[in-house]
Amino acid sequence: MKSVIITGTSKGIGLDTALAFGRAGYRFFATMRKPENADEFRKKIKDEGLPITISALDVDSDESVGSCIGAIVRENGPVDVLINNAGIEHHGSIEETSMAGFKSVMETNYFGVLRCVKAVLPQMRQDCKGCIINVASVAGKIACTPLGPYSATKFALEAMSEALAQEVKPFNVRVAIVEPGIIDTQMANNIGYGGDSIYPQVNRFGGLFKASLQTPTSAALVADKMLEIAESGTWQLRHPVGPDAEPFLGWRASMNDQEWTDWNAASDEDWYNAVQNTFGFNAREVKQAI
Template sequence: MKTVVITGTSKGIGLETALAFGREGYRVFATMREPDCAEALKEQIEKEALDISICRMDVDSDESVQQGFDEIWRELDHIDVLVNNAGIEVHGSVEETDIWKFKVVMETNYFGCLRCIKAVLPKMRERGSGCIINVASVAGRIANSPLGPYNATKFALEAISEALAQEVKPYNIRVAIVEPGIIDTKMARNIIRSGGSLYPQVNRFGGLFAASLRNPTEASIVAENILEIANSNSWQLRYPVGPDATPFLEWRASMTDEEWISFNAAKDKDWYDAVENLFGLTARPEVSKVKPRKRKIHKEETTGNS
């Protein structure tokens, strides 16, 4: 039986990923900070009789990660797949965001992944097989205000994943980076409430997320892609996921750095007009309840991973 450890499984992408692997017949260890908050996952495990164990693990803590994996290793002699999904979101302008918030989000989204990677690598290397899937984001390839604090962590995760992939390929260990676009999660909906800043980018960015989430992409889509990667034999490194992921990446790649900065530094009216013209998304807060026009990003433009 194949085995998988997944972090951050109390809700959203992590919860759906645990269920997807369980339904596929994996022995699943679903980790989270507070197992008492996992009622939705527990209900599905019981309802579907899935082989999923819920484990306590705080990826911010060396001790918690060590204890968590010690318990897992007592039940297993190998781990086939590690899915680093645990993550938090902090947004705001660089000037207005406290330093401690930058540290908190980096601790979870970057160092948390490193702790788990280092916990599984020795045995994967000795066994000569394994798969490490790191859930990053389109925000790990495209930096824009007010996601600077979050962007920094996902850029860092992308970089270390690329370096790691080079190191472990000779040991038959695959590394994959999953890059979701705007997915309907609690984290994404928190961004909708952005505002109250000296900087216009912070105040208007929530409108872009609100407009996109009127036609939401469910977290289960990301989970299905993660499972597909685990079951494949592909050495592909990056996997954009969702109908907007690849188009956003291609749009950014079509601009110079200076053009990208100018676009996001534009006045509100110009920025809202550009978003509507480019993507058919009405992001203006005063019309947030208006039925959106059909997007100009079409499904067939995305990769087969969406």
């Protein structure tokens, strides 16, 4: 039975991924910062008889990552698949976001992934087998205010993953980047309006998310993609996921940098009209309803 470690399984994509792999028969190690809050998850594991073990792991901590992954390997043998899913969201304008805010989101979304990769890679390289799946985002390819702090971490994750894939392919270790679009998770629903920001984009962008989430895309879709990557043996690096992921990426690719900057710097009226014409989302109505 192949073994899988995933970070960030308390809710959303991580939780659905744990269940998908467990139901597929993988020996699955679901990690999270606070396992004491996982009573419903434990009940589901017990009721379905799933081969899932819940462990405490804080990706922000060298000691926690080393201790948790080290114990799993000692007690159960080498890890076949590592899924780096743990992440946090921080949005706001560049000027108004504190340095602490920038550092905290980078610590989890980028350095947290590096810690976990470094913990499993020596064994994977030695065994000449393994798969590392890093959950990035469409926001790792497209930078929109007010997601600058979050996008910076996902851009960094994309770059690191691309370099890593080149390094480990000769050792038969696969690297995949999963790029979800707007998925119905707590994180996506938290992207709302920024209150008294001096930058209008910080407020209006929440309308695009809220409008998109009126026809939600389940986190299970991302989970199914990661199971497919693990089982297929694919060497494809990037995997956009969700009905809006590839359209978003294509939309950005259709504009040069100046056009992209101008579109996002446009007046509220022009921006809302462009959103409706491009995506069919009436962000104004959504904003009024919140």
